Amino acid sequence: MTNLPDAPSFVAVVNPISGGGASHQQWPAVAAELDRLGVHNVTVIESQSSEHATQVAAESAASGAITVAVGGDGHVRDVAKGVLTVDGARLGIAAAGRGNDLVRHLGLPSDPVDIARMLVGGQERRIDILNVKRADGSIALAVGNVYVGLDSVATELINKLRWMGPLAYRVAPVLTAIRWKPMRLTLSVDGQSRDLSAHFVVIANSGDYGHGLRMVPTAAVDSGHLDVFIVDGKTSKLRLAQLMAEAKSGAHGDRDDVEILTGQRVELTIDRPLPVHSDGDFLGTSPVTVEVRQQALPILVP
Numbered sequence: 001m002t003n004l005p006d007a008p009s010f011v012a013v014v015n016p017i018s019g020g021g022a023s024h025q026q027w028p029a030v031a032a033e034l035d036r037l038g039v040h041n042v043t044v045i046e047s048q049s050s051e052h053a054t055q056v057a058a059e060s061a062a063s064g065a066i067t068v069a070v071g072g073d074g075h076v077r078d079v080a081k082g083v084l085t086v087d088g089a090r091l092g093i094a095a096a097g098r099g100n101d102l103v104r105h106l107g108l109p110s111d112p113v114d115i116a117r118m119l120v121g122g123q124e125r126r127i128d129i130l131n132v133k134r135a136d137g138s139i140a141l142a143v144g145n146v147y148v149g150l151d152s153v154a155t156e157l158i159n160k161l162r163w164m165g166p167l168a169y170r171v172a173p174v175l176t177a178i179r180w181k182p183m184r185l186t187l188s189v190d191g192q193s194r195d196l197s198a199h200f201v202v203i204a205n206s207g208d209y210g211h212g213l214r215m216v217p218t219a220a221v222d223s224g225h226l227d228v229f230i231v232d233g234k235t236s237k238l239r240l241a242q243l244m245a246e247a248k249s250g251a252h253g254d255r256d257d258v259e260i261l262t263g264q265r266v267e268l269t270i271d272r273p274l275p276v277h278s279d280g281d282f283l284g285t286s287p288v289t290v291e292v293r294q295q296a297l298p299i300l301v302p
Contacts (some may be wrong), residue, residue, distance in 0.1 A: 015071030029112030057082025061089030072097015149200025182233030198235030217250030
């Protein structure tokens with residue numbers, strides 16, 4: 001067990017590698033503003049792994065503290081998993097990742113002064129989360145999105161190109177697309193099953209990822225359902241490139257090679273062992289089953 005002081009006001013769980021070390025600049029600036037606001041009971045713990053981040057967050061939640069995830073989308077997911085072990089526990093987010101897409105979707109501040117003020121005086125907003133059953137039967141948590149296909153393969157490359165910073169989000173999809181072949185899959189939404197060819201499928205809660213892409217423009221974290229975004233496997237690579245450009249603004253939602261379904265439960269099985277990702281990290285391979293948990297996670301917002 002990690003030793004925490006009795007009932008601290010805040011516990012900041014800092015991911016030291018998020019955003020290439022951005023958390024080491026972000027949190028001290030937030031802490032300085034908290035101190036200026038008269039908040040002195042703050043504990044800072046650097047996470048050693050995803051599991052450690054979840055453990056620390058669970059202990060923080062049990063102590064009655066507000067737990068703050070200092071990092072990117074994947075770190076927010078790991079900390080949220082711990083916070084959810086205690087009814088009524090709340091999560092704060094200090095953006096310090098590469099993409100920060102959940103922060104962008106929620107309209108949360110990225111400036112340290114504004115983050116501190118949100119933590120002290122913010123309101124609670126309850127958002128949906130995703131339960132993901134993996135091929136081995138284990139259950140994982142996702143906060144933003146679960147996705148597979150061209151974009152999940154590209155994410156594998158993005159994670160290898162961390163040294164490039166945000167540029168990796170633009171370079172990796174191009175390199176991946178050169179050798180990409182569409183996948184065949186069986187997709188079931190609320191029991192309605194179909195076989196299809198697709199370049200990628202996104203099971204969306206927020207719909208935002210890829211460092212600013214509004215990939216699933218219909219999605220919202222408090223909609224109470226999943227938005228399933230499918231890009232037809234017959235689409236040419238040229239049109240795929242156009243789609244990715246349009247996704248910056250969400251203007252691609254009405255294209256004839258895009259389909260969006262909605263439901264509470266999604267099952268998919270793919271014809272080959274492609275990586276399935278959630279919130280920027282490797283989740284496993286198919287089959288996977290995703291279900292929505294409505295208004296499960298309380299987050300502090302401005």
